[in-house]
Amino acid sequence: MTAAQTDAAAPAPVSVEDVQALLRDQAYITDRGLAIAIFLALKLQRPLFLEGEAGVGKTEIARALAAGLDTDLIRLQCYEGLDVNHAVYEWNHTRQLLEIRLMEARRGADESVDADIDVFSPQFLIKRPLLEAIDESRDRAPVLLIDELDRADEEFEGFLLELLADYQITIPELGSFHAAYPPVVVITSNRTREVHDALKRRCLYYWVDYPDYQKELQIVTARLPDAPRQLAQQVTSFIQELRDTELYKIPGVSETLDWTSALMALNMRQLEPEVIDDTLGIMLKYQDDIEAVRGEPVRSLLERSQNRGPRRGGRRG
Amino acid sequence: MTTNLTVNLHTAPADAGEGAILPNLLMFGEVLRRLGLEVGSANMLDLVRATEYIPIGGNRNDFRLAARSLLVHKQSDLALFDEAFQVFWRRPAHGRSMRDLRSMGEERRYRTPRVAPHREDTSDGPPGDLESEDANDRQPVVDLQRSFSAREVLRQRDFAEFTPAEVSAARSLMSELAWDLGQRRTRRPTLGDGSDIDLRRSMRRSLSHGGEMLELAHRKRKTKPRPLVLICDVSGSMERYTRMLLHFVHTVAASGQQLEAFLFATRLTRITRHLATRGVDQAVAQVAHAVPDWAGGTRIGEAIKTFNYRWARRVLRGGAVVLVISDGWDRGEPELLSHEMARLQRSCHRLIWLNPLLGSPTYQPLTRGMQAALPYIDDFMPAHNLHSLQELARHLNHLSDRRPLPPSRRPSDAPADEPEPTGTIPHDGTTAARSRRDLNPALAPTFRHPLWGHPNIPGGG
Numbered sequence A: 001m002t003a004a005q006t007d008a009a010a011p012a013p014v015s016v017e018d019v020q021a022l023l024r025d026q027a028y029i030t031d032r033g034l035a036i037a038i039f040l041a042l043k044l045q046r047p048l049f050l051e052g053e054a055g056v057g058k059t060e061i062a063r064a065l066a067a068g069l070d071t072d073l074i075r076l077q078c079y080e081g082l083d084v085n086h087a088v089y090e091w092n093h094t095r096q097l098l099e100i101r102l103m104e105a106r107r108g109a110d111e112s113v114d115a116d117i118d119v120f121s122p123q124f125l126i127k128r129p130l131l132e133a134i135d136e137s138r139d140r141a142p143v144l145l146i147d148e149l150d151r152a153d154e155e156f157e158g159f160l161l162e163l164l165a166d167y168q169i170t171i172p173e174l175g176s177f178h179a180a181y182p183p184v185v186v187i188t189s190n191r192t193r194e195v196h197d198a199l200k201r202r203c204l205y206y207w208v209d210y211p212d213y214q215k216e217l218q219i220v221t222a223r224l225p226d227a228p229r230q231l232a233q234q235v236t237s238f239i240q241e242l243r244d245t246e247l248y249k250i251p252g253v254s255e256t257l258d259w260t261s262a263l264m265a266l267n268m269r270q271l272e273p274e275v276i277d278d279t280l281g282i283m284l285k286y287q288d289d290i291e292a293v294r295g296e297p298v299r300s301l302l303e304r305s306q307n308r309g310p311r312r313g314g315r316r317g
Numbered sequence B: 001m002t003t004n005l006t007v008n009l010h011t012a013p014a015d016a017g018e019g020a021i022l023p024n025l026l027m028f029g030e031v032l033r034r035l036g037l038e039v040g041s042a043n044m045l046d047l048v049r050a051t052e053y054i055p056i057g058g059n060r061n062d063f064r065l066a067a068r069s070l071l072v073h074k075q076s077d078l079a080l081f082d083e084a085f086q087v088f089w090r091r092p093a094h095g096r097s098m099r100d101l102r103s104m105g106e107e108r109r110y111r112t113p114r115v116a117p118h119r120e121d122t123s124d125g126p127p128g129d130l131e132s133e134d135a136n137d138r139q140p141v142v143d144l145q146r147s148f149s150a151r152e153v154l155r156q157r158d159f160a161e162f163t164p165a166e167v168s169a170a171r172s173l174m175s176e177l178a179w180d181l182g183q184r185r186t187r188r189p190t191l192g193d194g195s196d197i198d199l200r201r202s203m204r205r206s207l208s209h210g211g212e213m214l215e216l217a218h219r220k221r222k223t224k225p226r227p228l229v230l231i232c233d234v235s236g237s238m239e240r241y242t243r244m245l246l247h248f249v250h251t252v253a254a255s256g257q258q259l260e261a262f263l264f265a266t267r268l269t270r271i272t273r274h275l276a277t278r279g280v281d282q283a284v285a286q287v288a289h290a291v292p293d294w295a296g297g298t299r300i301g302e303a304i305k306t307f308n309y310r311w312a313r314r315v316l317r318g319g320a321v322v323l324v325i326s327d328g329w330d331r332g333e334p335e336l337l338s339h340e341m342a343r344l345q346r347s348c349h350r351l352i353w354l355n356p357l358l359g360s361p362t363y364q365p366l367t368r369g370m371q372a373a374l375p376y377i378d379d380f381m382p383a384h385n386l387h388s389l390q391e392l393a394r395h396l397n398h399l400s401d402r403r404p405l406p407p408s409r410r411p412s413d414a415p416a417d418e419p420e421p422t423g424t425i426p427h428d429g430t431t432a433a434r435s436r437r438d439l440n441p442a443l444a445p446t447f448r449h450p451l452w453g454h455p456n457i458p459g460g461g
Helices: A004-007 A016-025 A032-044 A057-069 A091-107 A128-132 A154-166 A197-201 A215-222 A229-243 A253-265 A274-282 A287-293 A295-307 B004-011 B014-034 B042-048 B060-071 B076-088 B096-109 B145-150 B162-176 B200-206 B236-254 B272-274 B280-290 B300-313 B334-347 B370-374 B387-396
Strands: A048-052 A071-079 A089-091 A125-127 A143-147 A168-171 A175-179 A184-189 A202-207 B183-196 B220-226 B228-233 B258-265 B268-270 B321-325 B350-354 B377-381
Touching: A016 A032, A016 A057, A032 A048, A032 A057, A032 B042, A032 B060, A048 A057, A057 A071, A057 A143, A057 A295, A071 A128, A089 B200, A091 B200, A128 A143, A154 A168, A154 A197, A154 B272, A168 A202, A202 A229, A202 B060, A215 A229, A215 A253, A229 A253, A229 A274, A229 A295, A253 A274, A274 A287, A274 A295, B014 B042, B014 B060, B014 B076, B042 B060, B060 B076, B145 B200, B228 B300, B258 B272, B258 B300, B300 B334, B300 B370, B334 B350, B334 B370, B377 B387
Parallel strands: A048 A184, A048 A202, A071 A143, A143 A184, B228 B258, B228 B321, B321 B350, B350 B377
Antiparallel strands: A089 A125, A168 A175, B183 B220, B258 B268
16 A cells, blocks of 8 residues: 555655655755655655754755655644644634625525525635645645744644644544545754654654765755856855854855855855955854854955865864 | 674575564664663564665665664764664674673763764764774774763762751752742633634634624633753852752752753753653762763853853743852853853843852852853842742742843832842842842842942942
8 A cells, every 4th residue: 555655646766866866856965864764754654854953954855855756845834832723724714604694694585595504614614734735635645844843832743743643634523534645744843942752753853964065065056056166166165164163053055055146146256255244144143153253264264165175075073 | 794694684585584684673673772762663663664665685874874764763862873783783683792782871871961062973974984894893883981081080979978967958848849930921822811812612602602603712822831941050169059959950850840950060061861860869870970070160151152052042942041050150251251141141031140159148249250240140149058049939939021120220219118138148238229129029039139239340330
């Protein structure tokens, strides 16, 4: 049954390499470890739990996966207080009230009108992302992205646990909904708090780290093919160097991409200290960090990054 | 790979292979469990299913990555898993290797909790060099020396000096303290008499009146207790109070309050997990094991900085109340301390500094460290005896939802009926010093900011 169900989605990957190629087509560069986790998530129909610092591309994985599998991406952004009304379904109360009034009016005009209406029927139901994802009418499994789960509260985790156990949602007034094709679930967390173990145990876990120089350069050139080669290299090694400095918030890959785009918009072909100073706000989001780097440190960082060149992958020791 | 295990897997016929793989997989799961990883049987079933797609006999590194994604659920366990994998999947699955793994477990149990490394190497390359591995087969994989020598000098402290009367008195008193840091409104609604209308429930109720909304169901915001974060100085100058404070910290942890606890002297160490094991003596013994620099020097600024960088974003959610317990003898840079204290104050609901020296009637907070920190402290309180802890508990129970104004912005025409602080805190009698208006006057705590109204201190008047 496992194979039959996933095969129904048109381009189901049959190997780890397939997964990597599929994501590369979407300009997403993966580590082998991540590709294996994704491959197993598809095969075993388990949720994929991605943890990592902000801006390392966790959300983008789901997007690329949905595009690569040629299926819908359903996204649920988590926040504190997220409840069933916003995550699963809600009754359209306005329409329900109108319907009741309408029915009363009709009955007032004509005694013989059948008064039997049900305001708790599917036409009054507003589907939210989770219900959307297990909609029975789908012909293939969608990708369900549950983004930044650490922002939601424990109550929501508990609910999610139930959903992920059998991909089934019960609406008291209507009965149970069950997914014909269980969605490919991707859960992300920035680890501002620990997500409960019970939930993590049901998932495949992958820690998304900052990429090394080579991988980050690949990402930049894949995502921004128009970027001048020299600029891309300089930006990447500068960011790698910047990640080694002591900062409250280390810039992620999205900052690298944003910065490169910004420099391209400024028609820069290579890095210059003044321009770096002026655009620091794109990479660093804390005033303390900007203060600490602006001016002289930028120059020495730039110098170091130019000496470093493409020789090594820059993981912070 | 020339190890017995993998050779067996490669060469054995399918049936026998099945027979060999399963027990080994299961034993591997058991090994991980003994190392303290949470591996459920559902995870093991998944792993068995996964071998269908990522064969064990295939690329060994792929199998490692696959198993890791299924069996590990925490970033901090990744390195341990990799070590265990190296040990287990290259030797016969019994005898020596099991002993190695057991000693890994010991090491983990007593390993100093890491403060800094959020970014362990999780690259996809194998942790060990596979090619040279076979040649060095005799060399133990798990190098216990390495992590032990990396520790700073660890001086074990014996708590036997704590007189039994002292311990039991402290315990019984502390266990009576009721901790309540007040409630914080969350964004989650619950049934109640708030101003929001619960349309769904109203709709349901209206049905019993033929669709007429006779009564509206209301809901209000749910409240949650505020989390408490303790940052506790255990340096030499604080040693007299250390035992006391640890018992104090532990009582708080046991009373069900959501608690994060850190110790520092020169380095900051998280002890939340140690405290979670309950039992004062056990936790205290574990802390004594885990804290690398018991009775060393103090670097408060560094410690607060580490906290700000590594932990603040994780543990200061939901309007936390932060207690710093230190005497303010700082050997580091005062500028660093004031900078980091400012940041800490901005990111929490309330910042309370406990100083045991404040119990002495002649104490003036004139040390550089204390002066650097003072402007950013919301409440400055003693913690030198059981009485002062009792006062602290009482104070915490009456925290208002607002932070008190800093002394410089406090209105000078403070109400005249404000009770004079009682107790042991020195105060110089000038009019500028006023305690909070939002406190229950009947329960006025015995503290007063000693610098308020002090003529020589900037921001003190």
